[in-house]
Amino acid sequence: xxxxxxxxxxxxxxxxxxxxxxxxxxxxxxxxxxxxxxxxxxxxxxxxxxxxxxxxxxxxxxxxxxxxxxxxxxxxxxxxxxxxxxxxxxxxxxxxxxxxxxxxxxxxxxxxxxxxxxxxxxxxxxxxxxxxxxxxxxxxxxxxxxxxxxxxxxxxxxxxxxxxxxxxxxxxxxxxxxxxxxxxxxxxxxxxxxxxxxxxxxxxxxxxxxxxxxxxxxxxxxxxxxxxxxxxxxxxxxxxxxxxxxxxxxxxxxxxxxxxxxxxxxxxxxxxxxxxxxxxxxxxxxxxxxxxxxxxxxxxxxxxxxxxxxxxxxxxxxxxxxxxxxxxxxxxxxxxxxxxxxxxxxxxxxxxxxxxxxxxxxxxxxxxxxxxxxxxxxxxxxxxxxxxxxxxxxxxxx
Numbered sequence: 363x364x365x366x367x368x369x370x371x372x373x374x375x376x377x378x379x380x381x382x383x384x385x386x387x388x389x390x391x392x393x394x395x396x397x398x399x400x401x402x403x404x405x406x407x408x409x410x411x412x413x414x415x416x417x418x419x420x421x422x423x424x425x426x427x428x429x430x431x432x433x434x435x436x437x438x439x440x441x442x443x444x445x446x447x448x449x450x451x452x453x454x455x456x457x458x459x460x461x462x463x464x465x466x467x468x469x470x471x472x473x474x475x476x477x478x479x480x481x482x483x484x485x486x487x488x489x490x491x492x493x494x495x496x497x498x499x500x501x502x503x504x505x506x507x508x509x510x511x512x513x514x515x516x517x518x519x520x521x522x523x524x525x526x527x528x529x530x531x532x533x534x535x536x537x538x539x540x541x542x543x544x545x546x547x548x549x550x551x552x553x554x555x556x557x558x559x560x561x562x563x564x565x566x567x568x569x570x571x572x573x574x575x576x577x578x579x580x581x582x583x584x585x586x587x588x589x590x591x592x593x594x595x596x597x598x599x600x601x602x603x604x605x606x607x608x609x610x611x612x613x614x615x616x617x618x619x620x621x622x623x624x625x626x627x628x629x630x631x632x633x634x635x636x637x638x639x640x641x642x643x644x645x646x647x648x649x650x651x652x653x654x655x656x657x658x659x660x661x662x663x664x665x666x667x668x669x670x671x672x673x674x675x676x677x678x679x680x681x682x683x684x685x686x687x688x689x690x691x692x693x694x695x696x697x698x699x700x701x702x703x704x705x706x707x708x709x710x711x712x713x714x715x716x717x718x719x720x721x722x723x724x725x726x727x728x729x730x731x732x733x734x735x736x737x738x739x740x741x742x743x744x745x746x747x748x749x750x751x752x753x754x755x756x757x758x759x760x
Contacts, residue, residue, distance in 0.1 A: 372417040373502030375490050375534065375685045377525045379426025379466045382446065382599055382644050383507040385437045385459075385538075387676040388424050389447055390529055392458035395420045398451070403678030405724070405738040406685050414731035415683040415692070419509055425465030425493045427486060427525065428508075429472060434463040446644050446673050465493055479519050486528030494532075494617065503687045504529035506544055506563075530557045535687040538563030539680060540655040541708065556696055560690040562683060562699040563700040565707040568675035569668050570595060570634075570648035571618045572717070577664075578625030579716035581654060589661075591622055592632035597672065598642035620708055624715035644673050679705050686727075691733060701727035 376384040393399045401407035404417055438452035438459055447480070452459065469491040470482055494502050506522055514520045519527065522542035527550055529536040536559065538544035545554045545561055554561055567575065570593060581588050621628050633649075648668040656662050683705055690699055700711025702719035714720055 369418065369421050369425050370500035371421045371497065372688045373423050373425060373490075373493055373497060373499040375493060375502050375504045375529075376424065376426035376680075377469070377504065377506040378428060378508030379424075379462070380428040380430045380432055380434060380437055380440060380659075381507060381509070382437070382673040383676045383680065384424075384426065384428075385441060386446060386673040387507070387680050388434060388459060388462045389441075389451055390436050391419055391424070391517070391681060392455035393448075393451055396455070398454060399448070403675075404682055405573040405678075406540070406682045410725050410728045411731075414689070414728050414734060415735045416689050416731075419681070419685075422681075422684065423465075423497050423499060424462040425497075425742050426462075427467055427469035427489065434459045434466070441644065441673065444645075446671055465497070466751075469521075469525075472525075475532075479524060482524050483527045483531060486515070486525055489687050490528060490532040490534060498612040500689060501534065501691055502532070502682045503535045503537060503691075504532075504686075505539055505684055506542065506589055507539050507680060508542070510540055511542045514547065517549065519547060519549065519731045523550055525548060530554060530559060533559065534693040535559055536561040536563075537683045537724055539566040539676065539683070541565040545710075558696045559698050560687055560695040560697065561710065562687060562702045563706060563708075563710055565709050566676055566679050567705060568672060568679065569646065569670055570650065571621055571707045573648075573650070573666060573668060574618065574621050575625065575715060575717040575720070576631070577652070577666075578622055579718065581652075582626055587655040588626055588628075588630045588652060589655060590631040591650065593618070593634040593648060593650045595634065595636045595646060595648045596639045596642060597636070597646035598638065599644045599672070600758050615694070618707060621715050645669070645671050659699050689731060693731070 376387065378384055387565055391414065394401050405411070435452060435456055438447060441447045442452050471477065472601070490502060490504065493499070504525065506525060508547035511522055513519050514523070520543050522538070522540065522544045525543040526536055526538070526581065530553060536545060541564060544563060546564065618634050619629070646669070650666045652664040654662055654664065683702065686702060687699070700709060700713040701723050703709030703711070703713040704717065704724045713723060
């Protein structure tokens with residue numbers, strides 16, 4: 363057995379595997395593994411996570427589901443042309459992109475699909491199990507990075523929940539990086555809690571809400587009264603197109619508003635608007651206008667502008683979460699991983715909403731992982747459930 367084969371490999375099964383975020387994840391991981399770029403933005407590559415037992419970036423194997431048919435290498439070329447990926451990177455990591463492309467399976471349900479929910483869940487779970495066996499993986503983590511879907515109406519499972527149910531059936535930890543329903547569907551909550559598997563989410567905190575989770579506590583801690591907080595987002599790409607649907611936008615905005623309600627202990631006047639600007643493609647601009655009162659009622663204004671590339675902001679977080687969820691499953695954690703709230707707008711489990719407090723919880727989690735690896739016992743990590751005890755949406759561009 364070669365040295366590379368002796369290191370346990372971990373699968374990262376991406377829902378929306380041919381989208382911009384997923385393509386950036388695969389290309390970025392390959393670039394860092396090859397030493398072409400530093401791990402900027404990866405918290406799991408910082409000193410607090412040294413010796414915590416996370417899978418190495420070189421040990422990650424990618425696959426996934428998608429309803430799109432644009433191959434990963436071609437998607438990567440388009441992202442490089444748009445400035446999302448460095449010029450020449452798609453060529454430098456072409457082998458890794460091609461390998462991930464070979465592991466992508468058709469998603470669903472597609473128009474005219476007559477399969478039942480049980481048929482779809484079974485097919486998706488079989489795809490994931492086959493991936494684990496074929497690639498000789500120690501385990502796999504399912505991460506939803508597909509475009510935002512509207513909140514479901516009625517009892518039918520939306521695509522994100524079909525994939526989430528498949529992850530549970532395949533015995534995989536699950537991360538919902540989107541505001542879509544996923545495991546939050548009422549018919550899946552009890553199943554998720556009794557599965558013995560760890561899960562985290564939802565809706566990755568990459569830009570405007572990241573800033574809100576810093577500024578909200580600042581106003582509270584300085585005893586300043588926020589009267590109004592309004593925001594606007596301009597974005598293109600797959601997310602811009604999907605969020606042009608008012609129902610999908612409402613699902614996205616719920617997390618942004620929740621952060622303010624939790625950190626300010628009140629709901630200020632104002633709304634968040636999302637505008638689809640196709641010309642922006644994978645880039646976005648977010649404005650916030652904050653009206654607040656100071657000493658003796660002096661009225662003041664704070665305005666912020668955030669301009670960034672959503673895929674580049676999201677990709678390192680997805681890699682962090684996949685590594686952390688894999689390690690959690692390996693060490694026997696089950697249920698919601700509230701310690702990972704730092705990464706999400708609407709985190710599962712109990713925990714603070716301020717970024718500083720969330721970061722402290724994440725660092726404490728890293729310390730527990732290091733302590734357990736040192737042999738001081740797994741008690742603080744949650745109940746241990748052997749993976750053998752587990753039963754063995756729509757993947758559009760984000």
